[in-house]
Amino acid sequence: MSAPPRAVPREVPPPPGVARAFHFPPFLNRRCGNGLRIYAARVERVPLATLELVFPAGGHWDPAGRPGLATLTASLLDEGTERCGSLDLARRAEDLGGYLASFADWDSGAVEVGLLASELRPACELLAEVATAPSFPEREIERLKKLRLAELDRRRYEPSALAEDHLARVLYAGTPYAEPLQGTSESVARLEREDFLGFYRDHYALGGAVLIAAGDLDPEALADRIEATLGGAPTAVAPPPPPIEPPARAAWTVHVVDRPGASQTELRIGHPGLSRRDPDYVPFLVLNTLFGGKFTSRINLNLRERHGFTYGASSRLSGRLGPGPFSIGAGVATASAGAAVREVLEEIERIRTEPVAPDELEETRAYVTGVFPYSSQTIGDVAKRLEVLAIYGLPDDYYPTYLARVAAVDRNELLALAQRHLDPQRLAIVAVGPADQLRPQLEDLGPVEVIPPAEALG
C-alpha cells in the first residue's frame, strides 16, 4: 500500500491528464521494375510477422453467370503447387510457427503467410511458390467445390445471411454485387478447371500485385529480398475494375423471406452506398458512426435502449471499389418488426432534415479519431491499414490526413452528406421471419413481396 485513500469528486467526469500523440508506424513503399509494389512496416511487440500478396482478383471481377469464381480460385491457390501438395504446403507453413491461407473478398484475392519472425526466408519462398505456381489439381477442385456447395446450402438456414443475400439481389440486379461472394449452387456446380486457370492467368500477374509485410522485421531487408525474387520478371497487368452500376430505384420496396416459426426477425434496410474511393467516404464514415456505427448511435439508442426491440442495431457501409450497400441491420422481436422499420425510416428522415446537435457531432469525431490507435495495435491491424492504401490507391500520408479530415467535419457538411447519400425512396426493406406475422405489420408501407420458405431454402 502506498498513499491512503483520498476523497475524489465524483459528481462530474474527471478532467483529462496530458495527452500523448499517436503516430501510425512509418512504413516502406517501393515499386519494383515489373510493377510489383511493396509495403512493409516494423511492428515489434511480439516475435511474429505476416506476409501477404494481394492481387486485383476479387468478386468484383466475377464474370456474369460465374459468381463464386474469384473466391474459389483464391481458395485453390494453397491447395497445391507444381512441387507440393495441399497438406505439405500447410505443414510447411505450420513448421514455421504460422499458417498459410488464400482467400478473396470483393476487391482482392490474396495469399497470406503468418510466421515466427525468425522464419522470414522460408516464408518468403512459400508465399512466392503458392502465388506464382499453383497447380489447381483436379482432386482439390472437386473437393473444394463439394465443400462450397454444402456451405451454400447451409447458408440458407442462417437468417442474417438470408437477409443480406436477398437485399443484394434486390438492389444490384445485373451486377456482380447481386450474387453472394461465395457464388450460387448453380454457378459453383458449373465451374471447371479451365475457369480457374483463366481467372488466375488474368488476375494474378505480379505486375498488378502488392506485397504487404508487417511485424518484427526489417522493412528494407525484406523489400530487397522480395524484389530480388519477385520484382524482376516483367508480367502483364490485370484489367481495371469494371464500373458497377446498380439499377435506378424510384420507390422503396418491401420483401419478406418467410421462416415460419422463427423466434425472431432479421431486418436489413438499405440501398447502394458510395465507393471506398469516393471523396465523401471519410466524412460519410463520421455520419454513419453517429447514425448507427457505435453503441451510442441514434439507431442503437432508439431500437435497443429506448424501445427494447433488439439486442443490438447498427448501420454500416460496405466500403468497396464499387458502390457497396449501406444498410441498417438488427434482429428484432417479430411482434416489433413493423414498429422497428418505421423507427429506422424516421431516423433516416431526421438525419436528412435536421442538423445534428453540436455535442453529438463532437462526441462522434472524438470517438472516430480516438479509437484509431486502439485499432492500430496489432500486426494484423497495421497490415490491414497498409492493404487499404494499396487497394484503393490512397497516398502515403492518408492516415494523418484522415484524422485531420475527421476532425474537420462540421454539421452543415453532415446534413449535405445525408441528403446526398441517404434516400428513403431507394431503400429495400428486407425482413426474414414468419411471413404470416410480418405481412400485416409491413403492408401499409407498400406491396410486400413474400419469398416462400421452399424458395429461400433452395
Add this chain to the structure above:
Amino acid sequence: MSTTPDLPFESHTLPNGLQVVLHPDRSLPLVTVNLWYHVGSKNERPGRTGFAHLFEHMLFQGSAHVPTNGHFRYVQEVGGVANGSTTHDRTNYYETLPAARLDLGLWLESDRMGFLLPALTQENLDKQRDVVMNERSQRIENQPYGRASETLYGLLYPDGHPYNWPVIGTMEDIAAATLDEVRAFFSTYYAPNNAVLTIAGDVAPGEALDRAAAWFGEIPSAGPVPKVAIDAKPLGGERRGVLADEILLPRVYLAFRTPPYGSRAWYAADLLASLLSGGKSSLLYRDLIYDRQTAQEVGAWVSLGEASGTFTLIATARPGVALEEIEAALAGHLERIAAGEIAEGDLERARKRALTDYFGSLQRLDMRADLLARFATFFGDPGGAAREVEVYRTLASRELADFAATYCRPADRACLWIVPRSAAR
C-alpha cells in the same frame, strides 16, 4: 520460439480487499482499466439463473453519478471502447482509453462498484430484461446449432451441478427476476473483496496505484463471499442427447470434464485440441475433411473453467454421411491418442501453434490485462500468465496421451447429436 513474454506487473491489495494489478507498457498512448468480479453463473441457483449475465447489462445502465447510458457515452466520446463478458466462473468489465483518461475509467468503474444501487431501478431492470431476452433469441434460439452449447453442458454437468444451467439464464428465470433479488445479488458479489482491478498501459505503476486507491479505497468490503463447491471428477457414466434444430447438416459433439484451468493436464488438453484441429495439417482436418471427406467442419477446444475445463470435439457431417460414422471417427482418434500414437511432427506443429496463438493474443493491451486478471482472480498470482509459455514448451507427448487415457474415456463422455428438424419429425 526463444522469446519469453514481456509481461511485467506489480500486484497490491487495498485495505478493503481489492487486488490491484499494474502492467506498465509505454509503447502506445493507451490505458486499459479492467475489473474482474469473481462471480459467474455458477454462483446462481436453479430457478434463479441469468443474474451474473444480467449485470453485464445493468452495469451499463448508470450509477449514482453516471446517467443511464452515460458509461458508453463518456467512454466513446474520448475515443475509448468498453465491454464486458460473463462465464460460469467470472464476469469482466473493461475499457481501453487514451492514457490521459485513466481517471475517467477509474471514475466509471468505481462508481458502479460503490454507488450502483441508487440507479438500479425497476424501469432499468425491465428494459434490460427485454434486451437480454432479445439477446437470447438472437444468439441462441435463432442461430443454427445455437442451443447446442447449453444442451451439451446440461448433459456433461447434470442437474444440481453449478455448470449445469446456461450462462445467459432461462427465459422464465430472466422474466421472474425481482428487483430485490437483483439488488441482493449485487451486494453479495460486486464488492472490492471479490474483485481484481487491472490497470495496463502508458502509466507509471506508482501513479496508477495512487489513482486506484483514491477512487476505490473508500468503497467498503462486503461480507465473506459464499463459496461454491464444485465436483471436478469425470462424469462417470456416458450421457447422450439428440436435439432437433433448424439446420441442414447434422453435427456431433463429444465433451469431457478436464482438470481445472491452470493445471498441467488442462494445458495438455489445450495442446491436444490444437493437435486435433488447429490447422490444415491437424489430425481431424487431415482425416475427416481431407482424406475421407466425411465432415464439413471439425473442431476441438477446452474451456477456461476454474473448477473443471470442458474438452469438446465437434464434427459436422457432409451431406449424406451418418453421424454414427463421424462420431466413431472422433472417438477413434481419442483412443489412438490415449494409446500413445502421437507423431512427433504433429506435436511440434501443435506446440508452435499454441505459442504463436499465445504471443498473438499479447499484441493487444486489453488482452494482456485480461490474461493477468485471469491469473490474479483464479490463483491470486498474475505471474502465472507469463509462465504459460514454459508449460507449452515442455509438455511431452506422454502427457497428452495420459490426459486422453484418464479424462476422455467413453464412459465419461457427454455426446450430443444435432439433427435437422425435418428429419426428426
